[in-house]
Amino acid sequence: MLGKSVKNREKYITYALYIIPGFVLYLCLFVTPLILGIYYSTFDWNGFSKKRDFIGLGNYIDALTDDRFTSAILFNLRYSILLIISIIVISMVLALLLNKDLKARGFIRSVYFFPAVVSMLTASLIFNEIYFRAIPAVGDLLGIAALQKSVLSSPSTAIYGILFVHVWQGVAIPTVLFLAGLQTIPGEILESSLIDGASKWQQFWKITIPYLLPVVSVVLVLVLRDGLMVFDYIVGLTDGGPGGATTSIVMLVYRQGFEEMKFSFAIAEALMISVVLIAVSAFQMIVINRKSIED
Amino acid sequence: MKQKGSYINRARWYVYAILAVGILIIALPFYLTVITPFKTSSEILGNFFSFPKSFYLGNFMKVLSKPDYYYAIGNSIIITGIAVAIMSILLPMLAYPLSRGMREKRIFKVIYFIIVCGIFVPFQVRMLPLMKLVNALGLMNIPGIIVLYVATSVCEGTYLYVGYMASMPTSMEEAAYIDGASTNKTFWMIVYPLLRPITATVLIKNSLWIWNDFFMPLLVLNRSYKLHTITLFQHSFKTAYTTDYTLAFTTFLMSILPIMLVYIFAQKHIISGLTNGAVKG
Numbered sequence: 001m002l003g004k005s006v007k008n009r010e011k012y013i014t015y016a017l018y019i020i021p022g023f024v025l026y027l028c029l030f031v032t033p034l035i036l037g038i039y040y041s042t043f044d045w046n047g048f049s050k051k052r053d054f055i056g057l058g059n060y061i062d063a064l065t066d067d068r069f070t071s072a073i074l075f076n077l078r079y080s081i082l083l084i085i086s087i088i089v090i091s092m093v094l095a096l097l098l099n100k101d102l103k104a105r106g107f108i109r110s111v112y113f114f115p116a117v118v119s120m121l122t123a124s125l126i127f128n129e130i131y132f133r134a135i136p137a138v139g140d141l142l143g144i145a146a147l148q149k150s151v152l153s154s155p156s157t158a159i160y161g162i163l164f165v166h167v168w169q170g171v172a173i174p175t176v177l178f179l180a181g182l183q184t185i186p187g188e189i190l191e192s193s194l195i196d197g198a199s200k201w202q203q204f205w206k207i208t209i210p211y212l213l214p215v216v217s218v219v220l221v222l223v224l225r226d227g228l229m230v231f232d233y234i235v236g237l238t239d240g241g242p243g244g245a246t247t248s249i250v251m252l253v254y255r256q257g258f259e260e261m262k263f264s265f266a267i268a269e270a271l272m273i274s275v276v277l278i279a280v281s282a283f284q285m286i287v288i289n290r291k292s293i294e295d
Numbered sequence: 296m297k298q299k300g301s302y303i304n305r306a307r308w309y310v311y312a313i314l315a316v317g318i319l320i321i322a323l324p325f326y327l328t329v330i331t332p333f334k335t336s337s338e339i340l341g342n343f344f345s346f347p348k349s350f351y352l353g354n355f356m357k358v359l360s361k362p363d364y365y366y367a368i369g370n371s372i373i374i375t376g377i378a379v380a381i382m383s384i385l386l387p388m389l390a391y392p393l394s395r396g397m398r399e400k401r402i403f404k405v406i407y408f409i410i411v412c413g414i415f416v417p418f419q420v421r422m423l424p425l426m427k428l429v430n431a432l433g434l435m436n437i438p439g440i441i442v443l444y445v446a447t448s449v450c451e452g453t454y455l456y457v458g459y460m461a462s463m464p465t466s467m468e469e470a471a472y473i474d475g476a477s478t479n480k481t482f483w484m485i486v487y488p489l490l491r492p493i494t495a496t497v498l499i500k501n502s503l504w505i506w507n508d509f510f511m512p513l514l515v516l517n518r519s520y521k522l523h524t525i526t527l528f529q530h531s532f533k534t535a536y537t538t539d540y541t542l543a544f545t546t547f548l549m550s551i552l553p554i555m556l557v558y559i560f561a562q563k564h565i566i567s568g569l570t571n572g573a574v575k576g
Binding site for chain 2: 007010011012014015016018019021022023025026028029030031032033034036037040047094097098100102108109110111112113114115116117118119120121122123125126127129130133134137138168173176177180225229231232235236250253254257258263266267270271273274277278281282
């Protein structure tokens with residue numbers, strides 16, 4: 001008995017020593033800034049001056065009526081919706097194609113995945129050059145007026161230029177996730193549905209889609225997060241322009257917080273957008289958990 | 296025509312056609328990235344897409360004659376290497392007592408919950424107060440960014456490790472324990488080697504993230520080119536030489552090259568590393 005309690009003590013001391021470094025690091029550099037942020041957001045403060053006035057929810061109210069913030073929100077909403085639809089549709093189609101009995105399947109898969117390992121900044125800088133120089137050169141050569149001007153130079157089309165690069169990189173991981181989802185469909189179900197006379201279309205909607213739904217919900221949250229937090233692509237492609245048309249929320253927070261000295265105001269903006277994200281993620285977790293309990 | 300087991304279709308010609316178009320869209324930017332650095336600026340004006348005629352090396356000389364690139368590549372290697380090395384020790388150490396202690400004491404469950412909640416909080420929310428804190432702590436340097444990366448990896452890393460440990464049988468640990476091995480020894484001799492697959496996943500994920508990250512270096516290391524990482528190098532190069540097309544592509548190629556080589560040799564591991572765990576999260 002004595003031996004056991006000594007051993008237990010030894011065990012819990014080791015446990016504590018194992019936990020402390022990582023957990024303390026997490027508390028200091030993850031939890032503390034979050035709590036400080038909530039606290040700072042209640043002041044009218046530029047981040048460094050001695051004087052700061054408590055204004056409660058003032059920053060939040062000001063932000064919601066601020067033109068730049070609301071137009072950034074609208075940009076991100078539009079961007080995220082387009083991004084989610086494009087990525088889910090394209091990666092699902094790609095997964096269905098790649099799931100077939102292909103020759104050179106390994107090669108094709110590795111080519112399709114490669115964009116995912118390149119940094120977002122490099123990809124957007126490459127496309128920046130393509131948009132501004134290579135495509136207009138083709139336009140000049142073929143005499144097509146639509147190609148002679150860069151998509152990024154007009155406020156109404158710049159969003160599509162950014163979207164294309166994001167989709168170009170962003171379909172890789174969802175495609176692999178969908179492929180894994182397709183592999184969970186038991187072959188017998190598909191076979192017996194064919195024997196029962198189901199068409200390819202019916203098979204897709206009645207069998208494939210229900211099996212892929214959990215993957216869809218995971219991809220949805222991942223892509224929504226990327227869409228609402230988009231920053232690197234915008235720095236590399238438009239820097240928020242032309243005329244502020246592609247200024248995303250994170251870009252605005254970065255500018256206001258670090259360059260325009262609206263420190264507390266920018267924190268309030270960031271906190272509001274993250275509440276949306278956290279709510280969506282939590283909702284998805286709950287739905288998935290309930291589903292797996294029902295099954 | 297119908298074959299046995301035809302529920303998986305033989306790919307028809309149009310499947311190959313669609314995939315070929317996709318490959319073209321993916322490959323064209325890389326093709327330009329590879330050929331353009333070998334051209335002179337005047338050759339570019341003739342044709343963007345043609346193969347280089349003379350294999351001009353002046354662009355590479357120009358980039359390599361300045362110290363910026365060496366600093367960038369060196370810093371990226373140091374930051375990525377040290378950060379993931381620390382993670383590969385710190386994260387399993389943190390996860391192990393949480394995983395095993397959860398059944399015995401509530402406190403471990405509470406700590407696990409506090410850590411996993413962090414997965415939902417995007418970096419951008421913490422960034423402004425964090426930079427203030429980091430500045431006050433004197434961490435606006437390379438050791439500082441390493442610490443920040445390790446701290447940021449705790450949430451997802453703990454989640455992945457605890458998930459993996461839950462599926463591991465505990466009989467070997469118990470046997471070692473009864474034989475009188477200390478908890479510390481049991482962990483390093485028995486548990487740690489069994490964690491290899493999940494350690495690989497965590498390391499690949501985090502290496503690619505840190506290597507390709509732009510935001511954190513922009514905030515922490517943007518004071519001097521001596522602190523620049525590979526992404527900051529490209530960013531500052533672009534701002535300095537906006538008009539030099541061939542030179543810009545030279546920096547792109549030189550930045551992609553390391554990752555391209557790693558991808559060629561380790562693509563299987565990279566693909567599974569980047570997609571593992573995403574399904575559960």
